[in-house]
Amino acid sequence: MGIVVNLDVMLAKRKMKSKELAETIGITEANLSILKSGKAKAIRFSTLEAICKELECQPGDLLEYSE
Amino acid sequence: MKMFGSKSVSSYLFYVFRFASLCSFILLLFILLSFLFGNYEVQGGRFTIPFPWFSFFDIKGVYKTSIMTSITLILIYMGGFLYSLSMILKSFKSAVLFNAAAIRHLKILAIINLLVFPIVYLSLRLVILNISIMNGIHNLILSLIFGVFLLFVAAIFKRGLKVQNENDLTI
Structure with missing residues (x-):
């Protein structure tokens, strides 16, 4: 499995829509969808920081290692 | 000088090589049809295919099957080579x-x-x-x-x- 992105879970917890988050942190919905689906190869620290700031969470809440 | 993308060196070279490739195939077709329909003269063991409009472009050679086969093979190879080269340049044209x-x-x-x-x-x-x-x-x-x-x-x-x-x- 490798790294699992729990962005969906955090969005549900904060009751926020993907579109809203994408607009706030300044990335496209398409890119946010790639990130949510786990298709992304890497994530920039700046993007991670923006998501954590907006969702008021830690990077560990968004990313999880699974075997 | 822009090397890749639209209106670049690769873009212009694409047209040059594609045109050269087409010329090669057309010339081959012209030679083969000339031999097929008897549009040639043989004098002293040498053939001459009159080129339309430009007489200085007349195609001449030794009238032997081996020579005709070699001309055909070389033109097919040249056409294929130039076409393949033009395809590479076409892909260099993309964004x-x-x-x-x-x-x-x-x-x-x-x-x-x-x-x-x-x-x-x-x-x-x-x-x-x-x-x-x-x-x-x-x-x-x-x-x-x-x-x-x-x-x-x-x-x-x-x-x-x-x-x-x-x-x-x-x-």
Whole structure:
């Protein structure tokens, strides 16, 4: 499995829509969808920081290692 | 000077090589049809195919089956080589330089240089014309070197495509 992105879970917890988050942190919905689906190869620290700031969470809440 | 993309060197060269490739095939067709319909003269063992409008472009040669076969083979090879080259340049015209089409066409041109040219060269020299392969061997060596070089370029493009895909998937 490798790294699992729990962005969906955090969005549900904060009751926020993907579109809203994408607009706030300044990335496209398409890119946010790639990130949510786990298709992304890497994530920039700046993007991670923006998501954590907006969702008021830690990077560990968004990313999880699974075997 | 812009090398890649629209209105670049690769874009203009694409038209040049595509035109040259078409000319090669048209010339071949013209020669074959001339022989088929008797549009040629034979004098002293040499044939002359009159070229329309421009007499100084008349096609002349020794009237032998081996010579005609060699002309046909060379023109087919030239046309194919130039067409393949134009396909590479066409892929360089696109906005994204590292693409699967460029890699595929580079590999095809490498195969043409590494396999097709040696087969054409050796069959022409040894079977059709029955002459020594040493006279003009540098062409064969250059073709092989160019083929190997193209394989390296294709491998570099493959690596470039991978890096580009990873970069595109970095959010």
